[in-house]
Amino acid sequence: MSTQTILYIILAGVIALLLALFQYKYKTKGAPKKSALFTLLRFISIFGVLLLLINPKFNQVTVYNQKPNLVLAVDNSNSIVHLNQENNVSKILEDLKNNQLLNNKFTLDVFSFGNTLHTLDSLSFKEKQTNLDKVFRELTQIYKNTVSPTIVISDGNQTYGNDYEYSAKKYNQPIYPIVVGDTTQYSDLKLKQLNVNKYAFLKNKFPVEAILVYNGEENINTKFVVTSGKNTIFSNNVSFNKTDNSKILNFTLPANNVGVKSYKATLIPTESEKNKTNNSKNFAVEVVDEKTKVAIVSSNLHPDLGMLKKSIEANEQRKVVYLKPQETISQLNDLQLVIIYNPNNSFKSLFEALKLNNKNKFVIAGPKTDFNFLNTVSDYYQHDIISQTEDYQPKLNANYNSFIVDDLDFESFPPLISNFGEPSFSVPFESILYKKIKSINTEEPLLATFEINKRREAILFGENLWKWRSQSFINNKSFNQFDNFIGKLVQYLASNKRKNRLDIDYESFYQGSSNIIISAQFFNKNYEFDANENLNIIVTDKINKTSKTIPFILKNNNYQVDLSDLAASDYTFTVKATSENISKSGNFKILEYNIEQQFLNANISKLKTIANQSNGTSYYFNDYKSIINDLLNDERYKPIQKSSKNIVPLIDWKYLLVLIALSLAIEWFMRKYNGLI
Numbered sequence: 085m086s087t088q089t090i091l092y093i094i095l096a097g098v099i100a101l102l103l104a105l106f107q108y109k110y111k112t113k114g115a116p117k118k119s120a121l122f123t124l125l126r127f128i129s130i131f132g133v134l135l136l137l138i139n140p141k142f143n144q145v146t147v148y149n150q151k152p153n154l155v156l157a158v159d160n161s162n163s164i165v166h167l168n169q170e171n172n173v174s175k176i177l178e179d180l181k182n183n184q185l186l187n188n189k190f191t192l193d194v195f196s197f198g199n200t201l202h203t204l205d206s207l208s209f210k211e212k213q214t215n216l217d218k219v220f221r222e223l224t225q226i227y228k229n230t231v232s233p234t235i236v237i238s239d240g241n242q243t244y245g246n247d248y249e250y251s252a253k254k255y256n257q258p259i260y261p262i263v264v265g266d267t268t269q270y271s272d273l274k275l276k277q278l279n280v281n282k283y284a285f286l287k288n289k290f291p292v293e294a295i296l297v298y299n300g301e302e303n304i305n306t307k308f309v310v311t312s313g314k315n316t317i318f319s320n321n322v323s324f325n326k327t328d329n330s331k332i333l334n335f336t337l338p339a340n341n342v343g344v345k346s347y348k349a350t351l352i353p354t355e356s357e358k359n360k361t362n363n364s365k366n367f368a369v370e371v372v373d374e375k376t377k378v379a380i381v382s383s384n385l386h387p388d389l390g391m392l393k394k395s396i397e398a399n400e401q402r403k404v405v406y407l408k409p410q411e412t413i414s415q416l417n418d419l420q421l422v423i424i425y426n427p428n429n430s431f432k433s434l435f436e437a438l439k440l441n442n443k444n445k446f447v448i449a450g451p452k453t454d455f456n457f458l459n460t461v462s463d464y465y466q467h468d469i470i471s472q473t474e475d476y477q478p479k480l481n482a483n484y485n486s487f488i489v490d491d492l493d494f495e496s497f498p499p500l501i502s503n504f505g506e507p508s509f510s511v512p513f514e515s516i517l518y519k520k521i522k523s524i525n526t527e528e529p530l531l532a533t534f535e536i537n538k539r540r541e542a543i544l545f546g547e548n549l550w551k552w553r554s555q556s557f558i559n560n561k562s563f564n565q566f567d568n569f570i571g572k573l574v575q576y577l578a579s580n581k582r583k584n585r586l587d588i589d590y591e592s593f594y595q596g597s598s599n600i601i602i603s604a605q606f607f608n609k610n611y612e613f614d615a616n617e618n619l620n621i622i623v624t625d626k627i628n629k630t631s632k633t634i635p636f637i638l639k640n641n642n643y644q645v646d647l648s649d650l651a652a653s654d655y656t657f658t659v660k661a662t663s664e665n666i667s668k669s670g671n672f673k674i675l676e677y678n679i680e681q682q683f684l685n686a687n688i689s690k691l692k693t694i695a696n697q698s699n700g701t702s703y704y705f706n707d708y709k710s711i712i713n714d715l716l717n718d719e720r721y722k723p724i725q726k727s728s729k730n731i732v733p734l735i736d737w738k739y740l741l742v743l744i745a746l747s748l749a750i751e752w753f754m755r756k757y758n759g760l761i
Contacts, residue, residue: 089140096138100131125751132744144730149723152231154190154715155257156180157219159238159264161198161211166361166681167239169264170209172705176237176262177207179709185716189723193232195219199244212598212648213679214238217245217561220252233258233700233721235711239265240687243679246561252694258720259698262708265686271300272684273324274362275308275351283400286373289336296331296351298324306352308333312345322351339371344592344673359684366652366675368593376402376578381412381434382425384452389425391550396574398567409434416441420578426547427461428454435461444540444577450502450547464536465513465543468505475499476546478517478530485613486514486533487576488589488603488642492565495520497555500530500546507545511536516573519545533576540577583607586668588659589642593673600647600674604636604659606666618662619643626654626671652676 104126198211284290310318350364513534556566589603619636636643695702
């Protein structure tokens with residue numbers, strides 16, 4: 085409390101006392117005892133009111149002990165069941181959670197993990213993938229700058245993500261793995277990896293790469309075969325020994341018929357082999373008879389050009405060629421889409437040819453664009469001609485309806501650079517992304533599409549798209565999400581098909597270990613997205629002839645349904661709207677493959693490594709209870725005494741208000757009782 089405030093309080097006390105004495109000593113002649121009591125009550129009332137006006141502030145200090153955290157991360161993947169460890173894992177978890185000594189010393193936080201990290205509700209051991217790398221990265225964000233020793237109950241086998249040794253090292257917390265699963269090494273043949281394109285073209289041959297691995301001491305002779313149904317379409321004899329323990333086979337298979345073709349690759353196991361699940365893999369290829377050809381036309385070099393080619397050709401159905409403006413005109417009949425990058429006056433003939441042939445195009449306009457020229461050749465939009473540039477960050481339009489756009493966390497993307505100014509459109513258009521200038525959201529389009537005269541066009545006002553793809557990789561550890569976004573945009577622009585009131589987004593086949601999400605959009609008669617419709621999907625197993633009906637749920641500007649629980653088989657489906665007689669059908673295949681069943685042993689070496697590098701200790705099931713004493717006796721994990729200081733204004737002290745009200749009430753009743761009122 086400042087000196088000035090103390091002086092104000094003293095002054096308030098003097099004033100209150102003088103006023104009280106003036107009221108009951110100077111002006112009133114009565115019994116001395118009663119006058120003294122009335123003076124005291126009046127003093128309390130006046131002094132209390134003056135204190136509220138001064139409103140002094142007091143420091144309130146609270147001292148408390150903060151216990152260190154103890155993090156329990158439990159493997160909830162299907163590999164625990166495959167290794168027959170579900171009962172052991174449940175027992176370890178219950179013993180640690182219910183230990184009173186641990187609860188007294190630590191604050192226990194319990195998580196389960198598979199592909200992602202979750203606060204533990206219950207263990208099901210049904211997670212289809214394990215991503216320990218993501219677990220440690222997320223725990224790093226949660227327990228940054230804290231003391232949080234971490235117990236990991238797992239077999240240590242990871243099926244997805246980067247090597248978790250690096251992310252565990254950056255976690256900066258002691259890690260105590262409790263290893264579950266068989267640690268004995270057995271002789272094992274394994275089809276470790278199978279690389280094959282998703283699409284193949286009719287009458288061509290598509291390449292396949294198989295990586296075969298052997299763990300053992302003896303010499304082994306076996307055979308690698310690929311079958312389709314009951315027919316063997318490829319075979320190769322292979323041999324392994326202790327030193328020559330891996331093989332890479334490269335071969336091609338024919339694509340003779342259009343459609344999804346299923347295959348099974350098998351490395352014939354030995355009779356003594358314990359785990360035969362990891363000897364075979366199912367795979368599929370969709371054979372198509374056409375390819376989308378896209379031209380990128382530019383008169384100067386830029387990193388965006390290579391990025392666009394990479395993203396578009398991530399789908400093998402598409403081919404990208406680089407052309408100069410004059411070269412493009414002679415090849416227009418072979419192109420489904422033309423991407424024009426930073427157009428200038430040299431593109432004049434190309435724009436005329438595109439208009440004459442009613443071709444779809446995608447214009448990317450950055451600082452090197454000649455907007456005088458672009459405004460001249462464009463009949464549907466104009467842009468302010470200002471030489472000053474500006475950085476624009478993207479903001480997703482959640483109501484975009486032309487096709488399903490997933491939120492890639494666009495607002496985390498670096499800004500694009502473009503000319504300052506506002507575009508104006510003379511035709512109806514839809515913005516996929518709005519411009520965001522620093523923290524200010526605008527309604528100006530950054531990326532927009534429109535349809536006119538059975539032609540589709542898109543315009544992007546900005547360059548440096550390559551930074552977006554890089555940021556997407558940083559966010560997701562994969563280019564797939566961004567490439568899918570570019571792929572959907574290209575698919576939309578490369579087609580002139582009339583918009584349907586019910587659109588379905590799905591794949592022809594899915595791996596058994598992946599999430600199976602089908603998306604849909606429903607539009608009213610004005611082709612506006614209808615968020616009030618009830619959509620249901622009827623899924624029928626072609627083999628078992630069983631059907632089930634599942635409702636869609638609304639998510640942003642589309643409906644979604646999760647079919648990840650379906651077993652491997654061939655399926656047909658029909659999506660129906662309940663309010664109108666509108667439906668759409670299709671089919672897909674789920675390949676039989678459980679990546680969590682590819683492991684025979686716990687990965688003891690990896691778990692020991694992360695324990696040693698983090699100054700922790702690894703344990704096995706038969707000695708896991710010793711971790712309790714080790715944690716209790718570890719001097720690194722002591723409670724920390726902390727204090728919090730709050731500045732509390734007197735006006736928040738309710739007792740003072742009660743005291744003022746009480747003194748006024750007593751004074752009034754006493755004056756009334758003595759006939760002074």
